[in-house]
Amino acid sequence: MAKKKSAKLKARTPRGFVDRGPAELQAMEQMLSIIKQTYELYGFEPVETPMFEYTDALGKFLPDQDRPNAGVFSLQDDDEQWMSLRYDLTAPLARHVAINFETLPKPYRSYRAGYVFRNEKPGPGRDRQFMQFDADTIGAPSVSADAEICMMASDTMERLGIARGDYVIRVNNRKVLDGVMEVIGLVGDEHADTRLTVLRAVDKLDRLGIDGVKLLLGEGRKDASGDFTKGAGLGESEAEKVLAFVEAGAETTDQTIENLRALIADSKTGMEGVEELATMAKLFDAACYTDGRVLIDPSVVRGLEYYTGPVYEAELTFEVKDEKGRPVRFGSVGGGGRYDGLVSRFMSQPVPSTGFSVGVSRLMAALTTLGKLGQEDVVGPVVVCVMDKDIDSLAHYQAMVQDLRTAGIRAEMYQGNPKQFGKQLQYADRRNSPCAIIQGSQEREAGEVQVKDLIEGKRLSAVIEDNKTWRESRPAQFAVKRNDLVAEVKKLLAAQDDDRKNQSEN
RNA sequence: GCAGACGUAGCUCAGUUGGUUAGAGCGUCGGAUUGUGGCUCCGAAGGUCGGUGGUUCAAAUCCACUCGUCUGUACCA
Numbered sequence: 001m002a003k004k005k006s007a008k009l010k011a012r013t014p015r016g017f018v019d020r021g022p023a024e025l026q027a028m029e030q031m032l033s034i035i036k037q038t039y040e041l042y043g044f045e046p047v048e049t050p051m052f053e054y055t056d057a058l059g060k061f062l063p064d065q066d067r068p069n070a071g072v073f074s075l076q077d078d079d080e081q082w083m084s085l086r087y088d089l090t091a092p093l094a095r096h097v098a099i100n101f102e103t104l105p106k107p108y109r110s111y112r113a114g115y116v117f118r119n120e121k122p123g124p125g126r127d128r129q130f131m132q133f134d135a136d137t138i139g140a141p142s143v144s145a146d147a148e149i150c151m152m153a154s155d156t157m158e159r160l161g162i163a164r165g166d167y168v169i170r171v172n173n174r175k176v177l178d179g180v181m182e183v184i185g186l187v188g189d190e191h192a193d194t195r196l197t198v199l200r201a202v203d204k205l206d207r208l209g210i211d212g213v214k215l216l217l218g219e220g221r222k223d224a225s226g227d228f229t230k231g232a233g234l235g236e237s238e239a240e241k242v243l244a245f246v247e248a249g250a251e252t253t254d255q256t257i258e259n260l261r262a263l264i265a266d267s268k269t270g271m272e273g274v275e276e277l278a279t280m281a282k283l284f285d286a287a288c289y290t291d292g293r294v295l296i297d298p299s300v301v302r303g304l305e306y307y308t309g310p311v312y313e314a315e316l317t318f319e320v321k322d323e324k325g326r327p328v329r330f331g332s333v334g335g336g337g338r339y340d341g342l343v344s345r346f347m348s349q350p351v352p353s354t355g356f357s358v359g360v361s362r363l364m365a366a367l368t369t370l371g372k373l374g375q376e377d378v379v380g381p382v383v384v385c386v387m388d389k390d391i392d393s394l395a396h397y398q399a400m401v402q403d404l405r406t407a408g409i410r411a412e413m414y415q416g417n418p419k420q421f422g423k424q425l426q427y428a429d430r431r432n433s434p435c436a437i438i439q440g441s442q443e444r445e446a447g448e449v450q451v452k453d454l455i456e457g458k459r460l461s462a463v464i465e466d467n468k469t470w471r472e473s474r475p476a477q478f479a480v481k482r483n484d485l486v487a488e489v490k491k492l493l494a495a496q497d498d499d500r501k502n503q504s505e506n
Numbered sequence: 507g508c509a510g511a512c513g514u515a516g517c518u519c520a521g522u523u524g525g526u527u528a529g530a531g532c533g534u535c536g537g538a539u540u541g542u543g544g545c546u547c548c549g550a551a552g553g554u555c556g557g558u559g560g561u562u563c564a565a566a567u568c569c570a571c572u573c574g575u576c577u578g579u580a581c582c583a
Contacts, residue, residue, distance in 0.1 A: 015574080015575090058583085059583070071581090071582080071583080072583090087582095087583060088583055090583080091583075118582075118583085120581080120582070121507085121581095123576090123577095124576085200580095200581090228579095229579075229580070303582085303583060305582095305583050385541095385542090387541070419540070420539090420540070421540080421541055421542060422539075422541090422542060422543070423543095424542085424543095425542055425543045426542095426543055428543075429543045429544085430543090436542085436543090438541080438542080440541060442541090450542095452542075452543090454543070457542095457543070457544090458543080458544075460544095461543075461544040461545080462544080464544080464545085465544095465545065465546090466545075466546085467539080467544085467545065467546070468539095470542085470543085470544065470545075471539080471542055471543095472542090474541095474542065475542095475543095477542080
């Protein structure tokens with residue numbers, strides 16, 4: 001007997017994967033629609049690519065025998081080729097462009113939203129499946145394309161309801177970072193590991209502060225749990241140079257650029273990067289985006305793998321408290337940069353490209369906390385209650401539903417067990433229905449129906465205490481002629497809609 | 507990946523030194539009420555105490571391993 005129980009399946013989602021309910025989906029739709037409008041306004045057009053790609057097309061090495069799924073979800077097709085779930089939207093786009101290079105207009109501006117998958121440790125606010133919304137310009141060599149995308153990123157934030165000053169688009173250039181490496185003598189393949197360690201240290205500035213970065217540039221750092229992270233092992237003067245560079249961000253963009261010029265004068269690549277930043281800064285200025293929206297910030301690192309020029313990051317700068325009252329920073333909610341080598345992996349010619357990706361899932365969490373999203377309830381359908389179960393009556397109820405639907409009003413006939421009438425109203429209440437339609441034999445004979453305003457009724461329930469009064473007074477309920485049903489429901493819905501608007505304004 | 511903390515009902519948690527049939531609140535379902543949501547009252551269902559192995563006359567409790575969750579850290583296209 002007891003054995004039987006253990007056979008019952010435990011209902012669960014794979015770790016790092018979640019289900020999404022109507023409220024969340026409604027909020028996400030709303031967000032995606034705003035981002036899409038912004039991107040289209042800038043002239044971008046949609047394209048969709050599959051969730052699966054051949055693993056080599058994603059820029060990953062073939063999976064090892066031992067750990068075929070490190071980082072990505074991979075599987076072997078029946079012809080033994082490795083394929084993987086996409087882990088971003090950029091690599092698949094590069095593949096798409098390479099296939100359709102002849103027919104696509106260049107520069108090619110495209111956008112797409114979709115779920116991406118990462119096979120790594122999940123955490124709160126960090127699932128293994130999440131949505132990104134990308135925009136890319138392919139075949140545009142000038143940094144004016146990068147500048148445009150930064151400005152579009154800024155516009156997107158504001159259209160989503162994030163106030164100016166609550167976010168910033170921070171911009172840097174990979175060539176500048178390379179220049180710094182050159183200046184401190186970290187050139188050539190033999191120093192590749194050290195360069196990586198230095199960049200990672202710089203990337204941690206906002207979390208560990210300048211002192212933490214200093215430790216990581218030198219011997220290493222011990223964290224709160226006693227775990228030790230090995231540092232880059234730079235000498236005193238090298239570390240100082242890197243730190244000076246990280247702190248080169250100044251009050252004005254012009255000053256920042258001047259600081260960088262002074263620090264990197266010895267590096268040709270570095271100076272190229274600084275000049276690109278200067279060009280972008282001029283463009284931002286001309287379009288008036290330098291009022292705190294877009295900022296030149298030398299500490300931005302971003303993806304170490306494929307960026308070749310400007311890199312940018314959208315960051316939320318405000319703090320909110322979590323349930324336990326601790327301050328939480330949302331930090332980066334999107335980023336991108338120039339990847340001149342990504343398409344040309346498939347081709348024999350260079351294809352300069354730049355793009356930006358919004359982390360929709362993370363941004364949504366932030367907007368919800370801000371109260372900019374997901375505040376309004378999902379409004380349910382009008383529920384036509386079933387009082388009599390005979391065929392003729394059912395036909396009448398069905399006709400009411402049909403009339404409402406024809407008028408564009410979301411409606412349904414109660415399809416559960418109609419035995420207990422109370423259950424039907426309980427159901428309508430749970431669906432957050434605006435109203436229920438009731439017609440028993442009495443009403444039918446009079447050619448009427450009862451319209452019960454469930455929203456108003458809920459309000460009235462606060463002042464009624466005993467059940468008897470509550471039932472008999474039939475709060476917020478009124479009779480209308482059957483022929484006026486659609487018009488009356490319409491009126492009620494409009495009134496409720498106004499109420500909601502007024503409330504959200506207060 | 508590394509380190510630490512924690513795993514008892516759908517959820518939040520009690521559970522004494524190892525000792526009879528493992529409890530509560532909330533939620534769910536049913537009823538009071540076969541023509542009215544909320545409130546109230548009554549009742550019921552729901553647990554191999556994360557899993558496996560061990561110590562013991564006896565394990566939710568002690569030990570080992572394992573899986574999972576959380577926190578920090580590393581990685582992050």
